[in-house]
Amino acid sequence: SVLADQIAAGEVVERPASVVKELVENAIDAHATQIDVLVLESGVQSIRVIDDGDGIADDDVLTAFKRHATSKITSRADLFRVHSLGFRGEALPSIASVADVVLTTSTGTTGTSIHYRGGKLLKQVPAALRQGTDITVTDLFFNTPARLKYLKSPQTELANIVDIVNRLALSYPGVAIRLVHNSKELLRTAGRGDLQQVIAGIYGVQNARKMVAIEGKTADYALSGYVALPELTRASRQYITVLINGRAIKNQQLTKAVIKGYGSKLMVGRYPIAVIALTMDPLLVDVNVHPTKQEVRLSKEPDLAKLISTTITDRLATVNL
Template sequence: MVNLKQIHELPPILANQISAGEVVERPASVVKELVENAIDAHSTQVDVTVENAGLKLIKVVDDGDGIDADQVQTAFLRHATSKITEQRDLFRVRTLGFRGEALPSISSVADVVLKTSTGAMGTEVTYKGGKFVSQSASESRKGTTVEVRSLFYNTPARLKYLSSPNTELAKISDIVNRLALSHPEVAFSFTSNGRELLRTSGRGDLLQVLGAIYGVKTVSKMVPIQSEEPDLAINGFVSLPELTRASRNYISLILNGRFVRNYPLTRAVIDGYGSKLMIGRFPIAVINIKLDPALVDVNVHPTKQEVRISEEPKLGHMISNAIRQMLATKQLIPDATRDFKKPVSSRSNDYPSESPAISAQPQGQPLFEVPSETEGSNLADDDPIVIKQRDDLNGPRVAKWDRLLAEEPTSVPIFGETGFRLADDSNPAKAAEIQSQPEQQDLVGESGFPNLRYIGQIHGTYLVAETPENMYLVDQHAAQERINYEHYRKAIGEVSDDQQKLLVPIVLDYTTSDFLLIMEKLPLLQKLGIHLEQFGQNSFIVREHPMWFKAGQEEATIKEMIDWILNDHKISVAAFREKTAIMMSCKRAIKANHHLDSRQASALLARLPECENPYNCPHGRPVLVKFTNEDIEKMFKRIQDPHRTDEEII
């Protein structure tokens, strides 16, 4: 029985195993530590090989500096490192690893063989379960090779907490992908059970790395951003609003070459899109941040993925502005044919047949999700599956990059046989009125938005319009939502004393807890022109409301605004105004199955270019989509798709 009063020093192996619990959580942690060491050793090539999701073997080979023979065993001691020498180095960390715990922690829970050379005769050292076994000379090329076998064999309790082989392999792939994105100047390869899953060129081309990970068609929808100030700079790529994913895990923040997690900066990326993103959808982004190391504390967490940044608000504002300014220069009307491409099977055989879907997790977030068995047969070739083979971008085919990036998706017919109503189908005079409209001189006006000419309506829901070069389908509800939203956003932001008296005051009843919370938030409501008076116990009375409220919806609008406060205790004035503007714009917009005459439709189209963002409704849905003349000619076989084979045409 342990004497709890007896203080004693832990044996080195046990201390290393405890440390391993922080540093080596799973196979992906081993890969991260070893690859970061390779990058710190100035490697230009790093090859990662795993077997059985890393539990049987993890092998990392680099061409870096190597380790001198008389220092190899020192590298396996706790807190031994070549990356810091004094206290002030902790506050200007310029390397990825520096704690000196990786090798001793890994070797304490596995069998490790390390071969290394600085260019002369090499050295090979072996450790089993944290115990030194042997050291000998070996003929090694310059660099270091680390083989980790039988991970966690002597800590079986750790194995119980690992996920399925599918999930563990996905986490390893996520780590390798993030490191490749962080260091495009390093050539990476990643192989699992003999199958190559990733290869990058190491030419310093971030776009090529993005293509190797995400696929060419996905990357063709990403655009560069850049901004610089005296103390910090950012650059990278973000997706156009039409290219989104269901989680934030596709946003990669790279700080001084280190992948980090930082919610405020991730939020800044999303905020840069404003209302251009659909609710619940998130962009793909890789943001490189260059910051003075003195302004960053990376010693907050054992894995060094969580950091403190002294210039965080300034940096977040910089990121949001860079994205906002980039999007302002882009024509954001989605191509109507982009989603009608032939699905390509891209499923890997590397996972067992029962491979489950992997959901986003707070720790070790996967860069991509692995599809379930039922999803795998319908995947398009731009679905971001970490386990698929990228033949078009790997090995000798890297040269095909420029050509593949320019490829267009295959077009197919999408129209049905019924439901199209010309503007003149009920009144010939309307047709004459539209035909007499002046000819449009240019496809795009100064605002970058097309100068649309109304043609007709489909199903009382979609407006058909044209320019000299393209045809457009406009969602009339989304269009008016956008127009209304910008009107209400301005009105709410300029709250005046103009109030409409209610003939019959509104009485609102709440529970005691809700009543107390609302009392705290009365100043917030007043900033939007909502004045609540206490009326008995746990009740409020409303005697007037802002002029911009829709008649007949006063009570419902006020209740909904109060519900936001009850659901989000920390809601800001800006967020409150945004939510209110979105709610009001939706309530007053034209609904589907509502037929417009030509004057109403033309007036709606004429107001769109006046909007700050005419491309999306406040919920992020597209307002309109485009068909080029070439798209239409392909649909009717007037021209052949150059990407189709002779067999497909026949």
């Protein structure tokens, strides 16, 4: 029902950046190699995401807007072995329940264009498009004024969008991602799988050049990434990105482990730039904790924290400051 979708939207769609996150994740799950994110007025006016992914078959388009309809997992067992970014089947119906959504999609042969507003299906017509999906979300929260009122300043909402897209770009260096706000290009990655190049695009070439590659391994986990030397780092915890199986996550203990790894090489009050990509058996991580899927439960968190901090410490010990 529209009401259930709006309730779910309260959790999945907090702000424009949440919409951007869900749409870009869907494009990545659909194997897109190029994703364009076009945003107007911090996403409050419109958010458009264009991808060259698999597209949605004509017969499946309506289903995609039904709650808990996901094409990504089919059994309860899959829930504990999630390989895709999405799996809850909540994003599209949630977004469509609190905004105006036009989605045009094609699997390469035929295509469909569908229009929802406030959870109501207004139109569905055949449409021509090259393979991929083009979705535009306008009038976000038009029917939930309280939510609209609680949005922060346009600068803050835009900063949230930039942060989300940056993290997705860092997570998927093999996908060419472009972010444009009010016709100003804020990010463009090449999609050639070069993480250091993506880091350069986000944190500056100068900083990227001084980042050192790290690598570590235990029986359960593999770690790779880059850390910057403390002297060129200012800013905040925002600059620490921890990825688990390709998903940027929020985890206090692991963030602390990164900082701990720097030891005395990190000046008081400073945060490092670090991109830490962890891979592990999906069974060791539960991503089904919160609708935004940014929080995770880890079965052996202390082991993982130790791997992170010692890998960084050992590597920085070999670098001449």
